[in-house]
Amino acid sequence: MLELWIRHEVRESERRCALSPADAGILIRSGVRITVEESPQRIYPLEDYVAQGCVTASAGDWVDAPESTVILGLKELPEEPAQLRHRQVMFGHAYKGQPGAQRLLERFEAGGGLLLDLESLADEAGRRQAAFGYWAGFAGAALGVLQQHGDLHPPIAATTSAELAERLRKYRDRPARTALVIGALGRSGRGAAAALVEAGVTPTGWDVAETRNLDRDALLRHNLLVNCVLAGPGTEAFLQRADLARPESQLTCVVDVSCDPGSPWNALPLYDAVTTWDAPAITVGSAAVIAIDNLPSLLPRDATDTFSADLTPHLRDLEGLTGAWQQCVTAYRTAVSAR
Structure with a gap:
């Protein structure tokens, strides 16, 4: 048995x-x-x-x-x-x-x-x-929206998807923000896109085809980046710290849903350690970086x-x-x- x-x-x-x-x-x-x-x-x-x-x-x-x-x-x-x-x-x-x-x-x-x-x-x-990806993406993108609107107040308490979606909808009448989801076709990417739509944002979605020859200038023209790529051998970095210091960068928030700072294949080598529910964001160059490694625990x-x-x-x-x-x-x- x-x-x-x-x-x-x-x-x-x-x-x-x-x-x-x-x-x-x-x-x-x-x-x-x-x-x-x-x-x-x-x-x-x-x-x-x-x-x-x-x-x-x-x-x-x-x-x-x-x-x-x-x-x-x-x-x-x-x-x-x-x-x-x-x-x-x-x-x-x-x-x-x-x-x-x-x-x-x-x-x-x-x-x-x-x-x-x-x-x-x-x-x-x-x-x-079996994966938590959808809710990881949803939670990560939602925290990015809250950060951009000055509404990310730690410590962050667990909630439900319905309550979080209702909270995001109050930003629909605010000035439009641009958002990019990398890994848009996967579970996490779909969850991130769903959260952004709740907040009134129609995200740009990139996946394998769009990242094969990465247009970093186009990436930097977005306000919010949500990374949902499951890194592996051969994964190249999408951003470096120096990119966030460039004067033309419009990024104000980067959410690393994949969150793998210890891996040699980390696609966002912007930080050395994960962030936490008590301190969800750190500042790197012009942007806040959110990298919580158990995002689905928000939901x-x-x-x-x-x-x-x-x-x-x-x-x-x-x-x-x-x-x-x-x-x-x-x-x-x-x-x-x-x-």
Whole structure:
């Protein structure tokens, strides 16, 4: 029998969960056993999971779970234990040379566990099967609009997409601003465009064709840039710090939804560390730069429900690591062998 264990997220600003109570109930009724840890910030209360038949545990108890249990989470693990012996479903951010990547892989290797990185959960054509991209783009573009109108007041509290859209609509009668979304055809790009339209802005959309021979002068003629490109080998920088210092630059805000400052393939090497919900923007040249690495947590219920609906059909394949999970296994083994 497959046993899933939903762990508490150690990051205080992380309110999402990979699995909603409703989808947990669907899995339980199909024969899956699910344990859910207590978590004070998770958008869904523990009682909602209990009502669906989940078993409860204290935060952090996953370390003592039976070795056959699959641990389900989203963001970074605590520093201990040093050896990771379980199969862990999460966003590991360990395959692009990011800070801390080698240490994480060492912990899995030492404990005999397995990192099933959700970024690698893809079909044979490379299409990701579950992602938070749409709401990341929506949230990022919305924060960019708020920044431009002097209405970004930290600390920023979680909300819903309906409430955020209503807040954006009040800017529709303000002077028009120009916005550029790079990676416009992907999930994040579509979400960013939707938020901008709510604010009365019709964005310019660039994707692979428009960035193959990048027109940086045209880029700089926009007021707001929202980067939604998933960087990889060969990705070139769209902007450098010197570009934002150019007198002809009209950029007043740059939102990096992809947010990968530690990667050698970072498309926006304008900053050295991510920004936070308490300090969402830094100033670089003429522009404010927003680079929050868990943007969908602004919309935790919307993000959880959408992601969970995508992920749930694949969770049934975890017991035999069949289907798209084979892509995760291959990515992990390749990364470990390359260390």
